[in-house]
Amino acid sequence: MIVNEAAQRRQPLVLVSLLLIIVAGLYSYANLPREAAPDIQIPYIFVTTDYEGVAPEDMEKLITVPLERKLKGLEGVEELTSQSDDGTSTIAIKFLPSEDIDDALQKVRDKVDQASGDLPSDLEDDPLVSEMNFSDMPIIQVVLSGPFSLKRLKVFAEDLEDRFESISGVLDARIIGGLEREIHVEFDLDRVGAYKVPFAAMLQSVERGNVNMPGGSMDIGDMRYQVRVPEDFRSPAEIDSIVAFVRDGKPVYLRDVAAIRDHYKDITTLSRLNGENAVTLQVIKRSGENIIDINDRVAAVVEEMRLLLPPTLTISLTADMAEDIRNMVADLENNILTGLILVLGVVLIFIGGRSAVFVSVAIPVSMLITFALLRLLDITLNMVVLFSLILALGMLVDNGIVIVENIYRHMQEGKDRFQAALDGTSEVAWPVITSTLTTVGAFFPMIFWPGIMGGFMSFLPKTVILALAGSLFVALVINPVLSARYQTAAPALAVDGNVVRSRSKRAYLWLLEWALNHRALVLGVCVVMLLGSALAFGKFGKGVEFFPETEPKRAYANVKLPVGTNLDATDRYIRIIEDVCSEYADVRYVIGSTGAATGGDFGGGGSGTHLGSVTLDFVPIGERSRHSSEIISEVRDRLSALITGAELRVEKEDEGPPTGDPVSLEIYGDDMQVLAGIVEQVRALMRDIPGIVDMKDNLVTGKPEIQIRVDKEKTSLLGLDTYTVAYTVKAAINGAKVGVFREGKDEYDIVAKLPRKDRESVESLRRITVSGLDGEPVPLTTLARVDLASGLGAINHKDQKRVVTVSSDVSGRLANDIIRELDGKLGALAWPRGYTYSFAGEQEEQRKAQEFLSEAFVAAIFLIFMVLVAQFNSMVTPLIVLTSVVLSFIGVFTGLLITGTAFGIIMTGVGVISLAGVVVNNAIVLIDYFEQLKAKGMQTREALLEAGLTRFRPVLLTAVTTILGLLPMALGVSFDFFKWKLITESESAQWWGPMAVAVIFGLLVATLLTLVVVPVLCSLQDGGRAWLTRRRSGKAGEAVART
Structure with missing residues (x-):
């Protein structure tokens, strides 16, 4: 082969290239940005x-x-x-x-x-x-808490804000909570009535009295002067000297009808950390900056400030993405290292010392090539990329095993190292290239996975393809050069000196001979195994799921009271939840927030005085005494008994790409009252379905309102209009911004409105006056009727149609089973004309993923078939190779049954597609060598036995290395090489374990059966060819005889 020959002639260049790869790979790995999840674009x-x-x-x-x-x-x-x-x-x-x-x-x-x-x-x-834009999401939250007022906490936060924003790479530091200064102009209704001052005139007096306006410039003599009117307020006290109105030639000052207060904006949210008042700083990074580096510098600033701030002030770092990333990366790196050691160990046992070293070079060198390519392609080191490397780990040595084994065999035949390297590599180069291309062909269609899910998962095929390309380069260029320079061969007689290997080969030879004598029985048993495993999983398996269940890092207890409930009443519920959550030692932080819901909030809006939430931040998984899911379930049960008169949800933080709730039902219709009735019926149905928890909907009705019903005719007769009435009411109650007060670099709003005591009764509302045409105040009650009523909350549309969503989480059952049961019950309801429903959320994403993966699997099989046709120049032989894919399903279904794992649409689906490219490799190597022996004149049976024995060890070894590479992930057990301890619970294993299980069992069963079934099929194929040849020869003889 040209590449191999060129490499052998320029061995020093290859060794220098190897050194360059090591340096570039190590540099790239050290400088690759780390992220927990891929930074995908949300459309x-x-x-x-x-x-x-x-x-x-x-x-x-x-x-x-x-x-x-x-x-x-x-x-x-x-x-x-x-x-x-x-x-x-x-x-x-x-x-x-x-x-x-x-x-x-x-x-x-x-x-x-x-x-x-x-x-x-x-x-x-x-x-x-x-x-x-995910770049606008906070990368860390710094929470200030302690025995201080909200005003004092805000001052501390502002000190930290300035320091954080001076850090290179920090875009913004946002302060959430505390008290925000605001200048209030509070009108006294009694005095306004006594002086007969129009409301609009008072608002305009403040707005027009606070002016700092440039007037242009003037040339006077030799000088140019700027002209301006600097009459903006120097202090809040200046505001009360403004003339609000002139009545009978006498000025009415603002102080006569209003009080000026240097105050704060109305508090709409409350926040606490572990029961103490809190103010939060959210740090936002610039796009492309390293999260870990920035968070380290934020932490360093916090440590400096601890020495300057009061010792009773608690500064806590929460929602730290850098910590999550470090834990995730370390977890996956430990899995890689554990798998690497297992792979190297088995290679050493099977091949022996020096050959094992040459083969094992493929793993680190291929990974270093991958790291360099990732950096060139601007791909970050995230959970998907790292798992992709684990998936590829065992495959990286496959090509090297085949080539080094073949070189070793040629050396045992008496050839020198240089010639053995040339001949041994050339002999298996095309099968190695073909097997690599089939694996690439299996992963390639997944690159085109559309949508958010595709953006998340497409990094898997990209990384695996890069790693396989690196391993092919190592196998065809580096391995032969190292073998030619340093390989030594044992005498040919010592090949089977290992007792275990020798016995296993004799056992395999016996089994293969038996299979060739009982071909129909072997194929029949395989069909029965395939159908039996599928039926057994359908009956006894755990069913189908979208994403695997994981132990969450955080959870949210959200409470929803009747709309209109004030902040203090809602806060009493939040304090009850805080007290319960604080009892758990595995909960590191309890963050209470009143006035807003968090993490899957009650649909239709995440803020309002009737909403509240408590965030439970768990200690790292290795430090927990209990599973976080158990704690969440227990908290839900306890709070359900304590919280009455409110809607409660205790839900975990979801990982991975956003998909929506497991059960999400969208109901369409025009009339909100009819929709409300349907929603009640649906909720009643869902309450009776086992497994549904944390039910919610985004319909808000019965919202208390005070409606001002304007008499349009009377208003018009007085020279007014509806807008003037509405604006006056809005300004009085909600407040009207009439200017800003500047102090140094800061600006504070000046807001005119009624004092709080006059905004707490309907009677005060009736005393508001509206400015008439002649400036005379007109009582609101003359122009309008004040009624108590109820109105709608948030109104949602989807594709311009009104829609209400009813959704829930699931516990103890798969979402698919629950949706199937719910759909049956919904079909039995009497739906009004024009009202329909559809399932959305996770179910919709699952449907899309299922459709794509089905298409990707077909495309992968087609690409593999095309590669095989090119390799074998046959239409039948590729079909024999592809039987390995069918046989792998026996292992997949059996593995899921044994481990009690559900068939994951994403994880198992991707695992099956991955298997399609991996399992065919063994059949390719086996059939290729069989055809080489046939070409040399060997009989079919002898050629099959010889090919099976010769390729037995490399076939078995390539399968075992791939399995061992994934074993730590499947078991969730690995060794922590940073802390030198055994890890028995792995966060990444919860996420990726189902895929590892599918690949391991599928590959294990497919490999064992391939060693037997493929020779049987080849025997049948060769027999069929012989029969066709004889038949054609017979017909030709008959034709000659007739002539």
């Missing part, structure tokens, strides 16, 4: 519009619907969803994966600009168009 664009004080129904009509009408014409949109809530409209546009996100962003902006004429004229800000 979502959001359009957010704020219209303060407007009810959800009005937001839907005035904002959401006009924008949706324009946006529906966009090309490449997969899904359009929206939510209209109090004062906010949010539209989410999910584009197809093929769409360029930057181009899509511009198209959305253009459509929003076109819709601007249909939006209300008094919108303070234009709709905001933004894309979802």
